[in-house]
Amino acid sequence: MGGLRTLPWYVAGSQVVGLACVVITGVWMGHYRGGYAWDGSAQEFNVHPLCMVLGLVFLYGDAVLVYRVFRNESKRSVKILHALLHMMALVISIVGLVAVFDFHSSSKISHMYSLHSWCGMLTFVLFFLQWLLGLGFFLFPWASAQLKSWYLPLHVFFGLLLLVMSVGSCLLGITEKLLFNIMSTYSTFAPEGILANVLGLLLVCFGVLVGYVVTKEDFRRPPNPEEEALSVHFKTLSEGEIPSSP
Amino acid sequence: MGGLRTLPWYVAGSQVVGLACVVITGVWMGHYRGGYAWDGSAQEFNVHPLCMVLGLVFLYGDAVLVYRVFRNESKRSVKILHALLHMMALVISIVGLVAVFDFHSSSKISHMYSLHSWCGMLTFVLFFLQWLLGLGFFLFPWASAQLKSWYLPLHVFFGLLLLVMSVGSCLLGITEKLLFNIMSTYSTFAPEGILANVLGLLLVCFGVLVGYVVTKEDFRRPPNPEEEALSVHFKTLSEGEIPSSP
Numbered sequence: 001m002g003g004l005r006t007l008p009w010y011v012a013g014s015q016v017v018g019l020a021c022v023v024i025t026g027v028w029m030g031h032y033r034g035g036y037a038w039d040g041s042a043q044e045f046n047v048h049p050l051c052m053v054l055g056l057v058f059l060y061g062d063a064v065l066v067y068r069v070f071r072n073e074s075k076r077s078v079k080i081l082h083a084l085l086h087m088m089a090l091v092i093s094i095v096g097l098v099a100v101f102d103f104h105s106s107s108k109i110s111h112m113y114s115l116h117s118w119c120g121m122l123t124f125v126l127f128f129l130q131w132l133l134g135l136g137f138f139l140f141p142w143a144s145a146q147l148k149s150w151y152l153p154l155h156v157f158f159g160l161l162l163l164v165m166s167v168g169s170c171l172l173g174i175t176e177k178l179l180f181n182i183m184s185t186y187s188t189f190a191p192e193g194i195l196a197n198v199l200g201l202l203l204v205c206f207g208v209l210v211g212y213v214v215t216k217e218d219f220r221r222p223p224n225p226e227e228e229a230l231s232v233h234f235k236t237l238s239e240g241e242i243p244s245s246p
Numbered sequence: 247m248g249g250l251r252t253l254p255w256y257v258a259g260s261q262v263v264g265l266a267c268v269v270i271t272g273v274w275m276g277h278y279r280g281g282y283a284w285d286g287s288a289q290e291f292n293v294h295p296l297c298m299v300l301g302l303v304f305l306y307g308d309a310v311l312v313y314r315v316f317r318n319e320s321k322r323s324v325k326i327l328h329a330l331l332h333m334m335a336l337v338i339s340i341v342g343l344v345a346v347f348d349f350h351s352s353s354k355i356s357h358m359y360s361l362h363s364w365c366g367m368l369t370f371v372l373f374f375l376q377w378l379l380g381l382g383f384f385l386f387p388w389a390s391a392q393l394k395s396w397y398l399p400l401h402v403f404f405g406l407l408l409l410v411m412s413v414g415s416c417l418l419g420i421t422e423k424l425l426f427n428i429m430s431t432y433s434t435f436a437p438e439g440i441l442a443n444v445l446g447l448l449l450v451c452f453g454v455l456v457g458y459v460v461t462k463e464d465f466r467r468p469p470n471p472e473e474e475a476l477s478v479h480f481k482t483l484s485e486g487e488i489p490s491s492p
Binding site for chain 1: 403421434457
């Protein structure tokens with residue numbers, strides 16, 4: 001029913017929605033919030049949402065998708081692409097974090113008091129840990145097959161969880177930003193409020209599309225006997241079984 | 247590694263965390279926000295968070311968990327319990343929705359302008375549709391095995407997605423409520439703000455525990471040959487294959 005034929009449509013849909021999220025965030029901060037700067041002002045803050053949506057949502061989501069998009073490439077190449085996209089996501093999200101801490105310091109605003117900051121920081125720290133563990137376990141050869149087979153289902157679970165937490169943190173950030181800036185007109189359906197709400201729904205949409213593609217059984221990578229002999233097989237592992245062949 | 251032995255601990259943990267969420271929401275609204283009433287006042291609003299956390303998070307999550315908790319009971323009994331818990335979740339969340347619409351009307355506040363309301367209403371509408379479809383497809387005998395086998399993976403995917411969306415909507419609601427009521431003291435780490443932030447993290451924790459239990463391969467229901475002959479087998483279906491035996 002549908003099967004693999006529909007995969008390109010879901011992937012294309014995710015890219016359109018993901019890019020729309022980045023563009024709308026850019027327009028929101030650029031047009032409604034006074035543009036960008038790096039001087040401790042509110043314009044420096046504006047760098048924060050753009051970097052987080054680009055890094056921890058769009059690039060992060062694409063890093064997750066590569067195993068489905070490049071179904072027939074060698075596992076090693078796809079792993080390297082996965083790690084590189086996550087490295088870009090990491091660097092861009094660090095720039096986004098520096099922007100907001102810098103803005104808070106310049107404006108004498110407390111750090112880390114809001115639910116948005118708690119969820120966002122938790123997401124970032126877990127993402128950084130997951131990236132380090134992924135690099136150590138899967139890209140370099142020192143981990144044993146047994147250790148890999150123990151960690152892989154956790155890596156897959158936390159990988160999707162962190163995308164969900166990224167999207168959730170963005171939605172909390174959108175709500176905070178709107179209530180700080182346009183509380184009096186938000187309830188009159190001001191255009192800025194509607195634009196930001198639409199951005200929130202599109203971020204949810206992106207997360208749902210990526211989540212659907214990576215969890216749908218029909219879209220899994222086909223088993224590859226050659227790779228199976230070399231390394232531990234993804235499908236078997238993600239189902240939590242110890243591979244029967246060494 | 248671990249395997250089925252750890253299931254009771256995860257389930258117990260989810261119940262402790264879930265109940266803590268309900269109690270903390272009750273205390274927050276009861277102690278800090280003036281208690282409960284049904285007269286269009288802010289005390290009527292307070293019914294809203296309590297009902298949504300109890301209905302669309304705690305009971306909803308428990309309804310999802312029953313297939314893992316009652317692993318060896320008959321599929322039909324578990325299905326009925328699943329449907330009943332979801333019915334309770336539905337009724338309680340309707341009370342919660344009426345409370346907030348009533349409060350907005352009495353206080354001349356616009357309806358449905360915020361990202362919280364958009365996400366929350368989307369979650370509720372999809373939940374209601376999913377409940378109706380689940381009832382029609384799985385509890386009453388009129389759907390064909392082929393139709394069931396097409397819908398089951400979607401039901402499972404949307405079931406978990408809606409729990410995530412419920413938790414996310416609660417976090418948006420927490421952020422809104424804090425910024426409406428204690429914006430000036432939130433950044434000074436006011437006790438109410440910290441309590442509500444902790445509630446947010448516990449809600450995330452509940453969602454993660456439920457999500458982990460229902461997606462972990464080791465925790466799936468064991469195949470039951472008797473049921474297999476009678477109805478379509480869950481595991482096979484949730485992996486997207488057409489059962490080989492009728």
